[in-house]
Amino acid sequence: MGWLYLVAAILAEVAGTTSMKLSEGFTRLGPSVAIFLLYGVAFVLLTLALKSFDVSVAYAVWAGLGVALISLVGVLYFQEPLTALKVGSLLLIVAGVVGLNLGGAH
Template sequence: MLSILADVIATAALKSSEGFTRLVPTLIVLLGYGLGFYFLSLSLKVIPVGTAYAVASGLGTALIVLLGVLFMKEPLSAAKLGAILLIVAGVVALNALDGHSSKS
C-alpha cells in the first residue's frame, strides 16, 4: 500500500511539475517514484512479482483516475467508470488466484 500511495502522489505531482520545470513538484515526483519502487521491492519478498505489480499498477491507476476527477476536473464517463471497475475486478481476481495456487 505504501508503494501505491507513493506512486499516486508522484503521478499527481507530475502534472504540476510542468515538464520538470518547477523544482518542488519535480522533487516530489522523483522522491515519490523512488519510494514507490523501494516499497514495491520490499513487497516482492512475500508477494509474487506479477501479482504485486498488477495490484500496484491497477489500484494506482484507479486512484489516479479518482484524483483526476475530484481535483483536476477530468470528466468521468460511464465507460471510464466501467473500465476502472474492470481493473479493480482484475486485481481482486489475481489476488484470489494467487492465494488459491499457493495452496496447491
C-alpha cells in the same frame, strides 16, 4: 508487513504521478523534484513488498489500485470528466486485480 509496504508504495506512486501533473512539464521545481523522490520511494517499497507476494499479484495490485486512485485524484482535484466508459474500465481493472489475487492464493 507486506501489505503495509504495498499500500505505501501505491500511495507514493500516486503522489509521484500527481507531482507530474503539478510540475507543468518540469517547469516547477518542487513538483519536479518530488516526482523522482516519490517514485524512488515507491519502487523501494514495492521491492520490499515483493518479499511477501508473487510478483504478478503485487504488481497487479500496485498498478491497478494506482490507476484507480490517480483517476480519482484526476476527477476530484483536477476536475477531469468522469464518464461511464472510464468507470467501466476502472471496474475491469479492479476485476483483473481480484482475479490475479484469487489465482495466486495458496
